[in-house]
Amino acid sequence: EGGMERHQYDVVVVGAGGAGLRAAIAAQDAGARTAIVCKSLLGKAHTVMAEGGIAASMGNVYPEDNWEVHFRDTMRGGKMLNNWRMAQLHAQEAPERVMELEDWGALFDRTDDGLISQRDFGGHKYARLAHVGDRTGLEMIRTLQQRAVALGIDVFMECTITDLMLDKGAGESKVSGAFGYWRETGRFVMFETPTVILATGGIGKSFKVTSNSWEYTGDGHALAMRAGASLINMEFVQFHPTGMVWPPSVKGLLVTESVRGDGGILKNSEGKRFMFDYIPEFFKSETADTVEEADRWYDDKKNNRRPPELLPRDEVARAINSEIKAGRGTPHGGIYLDIASRRSPEFIRKRLPSMYHQFKELADVDITAEPMEIGPTCHYVMGGVEVDADTQQSAVTGLYAVGECSGGMHGSNRLGGNSLGDLLVFGKRAGEAATAYATSLGSDRPKVVEADVKAAEVSALAPFEVEGGENPYSIQSDLQESMNDLVGIIRTAPELEQSLREIAAFKERAAAMKVEGHRQYNPGWHLALDLRNMLIVSESIAKAALAREESRGGHTRDDFPGPDAVWGTKNLVVNLDADGTGVELTEKPLPEMPDELKKYFESK
């Protein structure tokens, strides 16, 4: 391909969700020539699906709320494994980032006094989520997108990045570009740039039952690893407690936590409101232990403790899993989520319009009249690229990561609403840091090595050259099944060991996979390229999950059922090994929290 399409930028952002858009806006605002590259259509990122809201301690509903309480909730939700500095910055800066969205035209729901309204969510002490009905993500993306377009940021959509380019001169690896292909034509494109901000979102597609859509194959995670960066917290995958379980075509589709925040309760097939049986010691002091107190809480939050349905997601997902396993599940293998018997049809339709339509259209269930059937679904990965808390730069100079594909902020479990805040706070920081670095280079920029461009082409086209191999779809479906069964919500050493053996076999099969047809719009080929990333990510998750011999947050080991004090002082970090084919694991001590922050955890 002699005349490969080439572009030059100061900052290239990979991904157009909230994190990517916010980073690009910050970069362009700071004077960088900025591009956004995204795998699907602009506006079709996961961020758009976020329903519940943005966690920010604006104190509009509860004046006693402030960043310190939010910081404490975030750390406790993550079972103290969070990078404290990220949790602190997030709690401190989220309110400003929400106000700024409003300045840019976002229309939030309002309190009676005309302030941005804030709703309750699991793990947050006060009603704190700024929201727009159950369509917060849509409003956020609409606002950011409008801003990005108005600023004149270049957007390359339906364009997938498959390799990062590095200049390894002078002993230090520095980013020099990003290589990808156009989905429609299959033609390659090269972005020459000293900075890449990865904002590629999640990894859910490695699991069979997931709320994630087709794009979420962990590309940013794998791109970073292949460039020499490390991932942190990969054993922690969030299974959202409430995904649809029926009909099969929509299994895994999310049912927002707002249903519980707005009064919905969980019941088993015997009609029992079972969450009272699953209140862990750690949360006893702040959780209601009677139905009466729990029900009073919705109207009087000061004098009552929260209903157990609003415990952090990992607790609720495990409880649901246990009830189903004990034979108290619904006809379709879920649990009942009931708001119909608790709130008026008008209230439900006003507060949860998308949920009402989702169930009506997809399952023929009227949620104002009957309970929903729900069960856990793979939703979010806490783990991601290990970055510097203040700048989001990875171990590779010029390579940044933000949003779901970065790690550290959420520790072992993310609180609902803390993702949207994360995207805004760290998106802005990364965009500014990348611009500062790009500017500091002057004209002395890292160079793209042409042999590496050639190698990226050859490797992308390899699946066309294979004789008689197997197609990527069968490998993907076996991988999804295997991850769901062996690395899912409840884990054991023998199953994790088996999963690593199976992943090794999938890697061998993938090395000989074959795609048919041409480069023009060829989803089989695209999947073949994604699968390389899914395998690296899956191996990272399984390896870290096997090593961590305790249960904490999104990681539950049946053979090590409780949290362990020693493990509570350690992070697990993964890298690619020297020949780039396997995953290596290192233990790393948690960064020490300064005394002025430690004080928030001394008294309960």
Ligand code: FAD
């Ligand atoms: P995303 O919004 O996921 O965007 C990723 C972008 O990267 C996309 O543009 C994609 O096309 C692109 N991309 C991926 N790979 C490549 C590649 N190789 N090359 C080019 N582009 C690529 N969080 C909350 O805080 N509150 C909520 O209420 C909430 N509700 C949710 C509901 C659902 C159904 C889901 C799935 C998630 C929800 N979350 C919620 C989580 C939150 O939405 C996501 O974690 C967050 O939006 C991720 O944002 P992001 O910017 O990191 O990535």
